[in-house]
Amino acid sequence: MLPPEPRANPELVGHDEAARALEEAARSGRMHHAWLIAGPAGVGKSTLGWRFARWLLAGMPPPAPGQAPLFLPPEDPVFRRVASGAHADLFTLAPSTGNGGKKEVPRAEDARAAVRFMAHTAAEGGWRVVVIEDLDRAEREVVPNILLKTLEEPPPRTVLLILTSQPDRLLPTIRSRCRRLDLFPLPEDAMAGLLARWLPDMPEAERRALARIADGCPGRALTLAEGEGLALQAMVEEVLAGLPHLDPRKTHELADRVAGRRDAAAMPLFMALLRRALAAALRQAGRGEGAAAWIGARSLADWSTLWDKLGRLAEETERLNLDRKQAVLTGLSWLGSR
Secondary structure, eight states: OOOOOGGGOOOOOSOHHHHHHHHHHHHHTOOOSEEEEEOSTTSSHHHHHHHHHHHHHTTOOOOOTTOOTTOOOTTSHHHHHHHHTOOTTEEEEOOOBOGGGOBOOOOHHHHHHHHHHHHSOOTTSSOEEEEEEOGGGSOTTTHHHHHHHHHHSOOTTEEEEEEESOGGGSOHHHHTTSEEEEOOOOOHHHHHHHHHHHOTTSOHHHHHHHHHHHTTOHHHHHHHHHTTHHHHHHHHHHHHHHTTSOOHHHHHHHHHHHHTSSOTTHHHHHHHHHHHHHHHHHHHHHTTSOOOGGGGGSOHHHHHHHHHHHHHHHHHHHHTTOOHHHHHHHHHHHHHOO
16 A cells, blocks of 8 residues: 655654654754755655654654654544644645646745744644755745745744755755754665555566665655656666667657656656666766776766756756657757767
8 A cells, every 4th residue: 555645654664763863852952943854855854854743743742662753643633633734833835736736846925924934933832843845946046045034043942844855955054054864765675665565566576676766765666656667767778778879760759758658757757767877877987897888988077967967957847847858859869969
């Protein structure tokens, strides 16, 4: 059975040490007012952030013997209110969803609403929690600066939880005012156990392949499973097998196959898998571990620059709603050029 969304998920796998650090900080009476929870996409940042928020809002209940840190049972009234978005002392600042189900960037008006929320006293007399997702995708001079004064002069008994996959894209003034907590990919056995429970009807060989390209991130594995990730990975391998020279006819066919898929997320997912494969090949080459033959077509520095360009191309295509087929063609043309 698939897990519920992070704000309603009672299970945290592989991050007990990070959860314990949050619990110990809260119980110390000297908890930092802002936490930057960082890690790869899908690794469990949101699940941990919401788990901490529920536990704080419930009054920091002591754990039962053998219980995981920050646990709150799903039948608890606070758990249910947080899961439904109905707790008066909780505010969420996250990208809105636009037409076609595409995530927009965090909006300035929502950031101002968060500041107004923090200016009031807690409705239930305890903590107030603000969960901020994808702040790194916000306009650099808009949303972060609205929050900056609050980070400099935080209200009492208020905690900001900033969840990000790209902490280096945040303003230094934001990062310097937060205590950072990094989450790391899950080991193979933990991933295998989760995917066996979540995707029992998927053949084991496919689950293993999914775990491999998800790089220890359970949420990413689910995204790949829902978005035909294995099929897109096969296309990536097809592209790399053709390097350093790509056949223009096959390139157009592949771009049609990616852009023509029903799921609008197929193009950014394809580009993410392509960049993942490039990064893995670069690491191999850098360690002298028998790099792929096509790596020699250009310098490692050039490959690194291309990896970055592909990321910007995918991001701008989604943010500006550009032609997805053309984006794939452009990216592949960069790969095949010398």
